Amino acid sequence: MDDLDLLVELHRTTARQGPGGEAETCLAITLSGLSDRQDLKIADIGCGNGAASITLAKTLAAEVTAVDLMPAFLQELDARVMAEGLSGQITSLEAAMDALPFQPSSLDAIWSEGAIYNIGFGAGIRRWRPYLKPGGILAVSDLTWLTKARPAELQEHWAGEYPEVDTAAARIALLEAEGYAPIGYFTLPEHCWLENYYAPLQRRFGAFLEAQANRPAAQAVVAAVQLEISLCRRYSAYVSYGFYLARKLSD
Ligand code: SAH
Secondary structure: OOHHHHHHHHHOOOOOOOOOOHHHHHHHHHHHOOOOOOOEEEEEEOOOOOHHHHHHHHHOOEEEEEEEOOHHHHHHHHHHHHHOOOOOOEEEEEOOOOOOOOOOOOEEEEEEEOOHHHOOHHHHHHHHHHHEEEEEEEEEEEEEEOOOOOOHHHHHHHHHHOOOOEEHHHHHHHHHHOOEEEEEEEEOOHHHHHHHHHHHHHHHHHHHHHHOOOOHHHHHHHHHHHHHHHHHHHHOOOEEEEEEEEEEOOO
């Protein structure tokens, strides 16, 4: 197993693979204005094992294509979809988010929670825009500075991990520059990180390390998550995920 496989193995069976929550997905759905529409076609990009896809399918009259690069996450998603009786609404698709197989102007909404950082916010919103119908909705959560200045330790950590991390004002300006009209924004509360995301991961550390015979690469994966948790506990006033809702403007 290489480092990526180890990461996938640690995250595969937890309820979600990034900060977020069902209530927050529902809030974003409300802000999106999609609730009273029918026959929606939605793609959930970087869906992991399907937390948002399942909420979208349960809440909206929508067909959801759940896209991820990792087959192991999609297998978990397929099992959850089956167990929830949502096979008629959710289809999984193995694809890279910078080479999506959708037709131009074919989607009513593109959803992506905690995943756009893999290609960067700017590249993501540019590359995905053509797949949206005019007036289609973009709903993306991404790491966001909550204040103009922050402690050096936090700044250095996230600037190293994700150099594009920025303020909401900068992100919203970028959405406007790239042909979207921003229609909503909120930040994820701390429990979306600590309780919904990190706590289930922490409960897996022991079994994960044991299954990997405590080898250094597995210990490094756990140590990296522990560092993130420690930063989150100390600095949640300065950084969170921002949830951005925007409508595609006509060309
Ligand atoms: N949206 C899910 C998962 C977030 S974790 C949730 O909120 O729980 C980020 C996801 O992006 C992972 O599932 C990872 O496999 C996927 N990913 C990483 N790089 C990708 C790429 N280039 N294309 C598609 N998916 C990718």
